[in-house]
Amino acid sequence: MSFGLGHGRELDPGHIAVTPAELPPLPDAIRTDPEAGRVDPRTWFPDPALPLEIEFGSGKGTFLVQQGALQPDTNFLGLEWAGEFFTYAADRVRRAGLENVRMWRGDGVELFRWRMPSAIARVVHLYFPDPWPKTRHHKKRTVRDEFLKECHRVLVPGGELRVVTDHPAYWDWMEDHFARWCDPGGVEGIRFIRGAFETVESAESGEMVGSNFERKYREEGRDFHGAVLRREM
Numbered sequence: 398m399s400f401g402l403g404h405g406r407e408l409d410p411g412h413i414a415v416t417p418a419e420l421p422p423l424p425d426a427i428r429t430d431p432e433a434g435r436v437d438p439r440t441w442f443p444d445p446a447l448p449l450e451i452e453f454g455s456g457k458g459t460f461l462v463q464q465g466a467l468q469p470d471t472n473f474l475g476l477e478w479a480g481e482f483f484t485y486a487a488d489r490v491r492r493a494g495l496e497n498v499r500m501w502r503g504d505g506v507e508l509f510r511w512r513m514p515s516a517i518a519r520v521v522h523l524y525f526p527d528p529w530p531k532t533r534h535h536k537k538r539t540v541r542d543e544f545l546k547e548c549h550r551v552l553v554p555g556g557e558l559r560v561v562t563d564h565p566a567y568w569d570w571m572e573d574h575f576a577r578w579c580d581p582g583g584v585e586g587i588r589f590i591r592g593a594f595e596t597v598e599s600a601e602s603g604e605m606v607g608s609n610f611e612r613k614y615r616e617e618g619r620d621f622h623g624a625v626l627r628r629e630m
């Protein structure tokens with residue numbers, strides 16, 4: 398099979414890919430016990446003992462390929478639900494020979510909600526998430542209370558959610574959410590501590606992350622906004 402993004406070249410995600418079909422079905426017990434369907438993604442890597450970082454919405458996989466090569470002692474899990482991007486990114490990772498990178502094909506929000514165990518990730522990266530600008534689509538935005546709650550649970554204490562966007566209205570929305578979740582009172586008894594976004598190590602000069610969307614939007618002269626939310630111990 399060939400895909401448009403490969404410009405006619407055969408793309409092969411190979412062993413980099415993990416798909417919902419490879420997981421056991423969600424048990425009925427999940428109705429009363431949210432822990433019943435958990436699957437540990439650290440077992441998807443050759444060395445499950447390495448620290449885990451998760452990229453939400455990996456697109457063409459540029460961050461994973463660049464940062465995964467710089468940090469061979471960290472496992473990176475990319476989440477991507479769009480089949481064409483997933484296949485392109487996983488093929489890139491496979492060709493780069495990065496055994497510390499795996500890609501999940503599916504809805505990352507659902508994966509967090511139903512499958513991810515608690516306190517397993519050192520970092521969750523969220524770069525240039527889809528802004529869903531129309532009011533009736535705001536419920537599709539990744540940054541919502543439910544997602545922040547699941548992120549807090551999945552991060553190890555002291556772990557970080559790192560976010561960058563180019564979209565002013567989405568940034569305002571994020572600021573509102575972050576302010577509530579970083580308030581000393583927190584939300585539902587849990588909270589984050591906010592810090593400044595630090596440039597990603599593998600980014601090129603003048604970049605914050607060095608992802609495809611950042612490079613595209615930089616050419617258009619857009620401004621970028623970033624933040625780090627650290628899970629309180």
Ligand SMILES: C[S@@+](CC[C@H](N)C(=O)[O-])C[C@H]1O[C@@H](n2cnc3c(N)ncnc32)[C@H](O)[C@@H]1O
Nearest residue numbers: 454455456477478479504505524525608609610
């Ligand atoms: C605007 S792109 C940014 C891609 C990349 N992070 C970058 O900066 O170049 C957002 C990506 O997130 C993916 N995405 C959005 N919601 C998702 C979800 N719930 N689960 C998995 N992937 C998602 C989209 O398919 C898309 O590839």
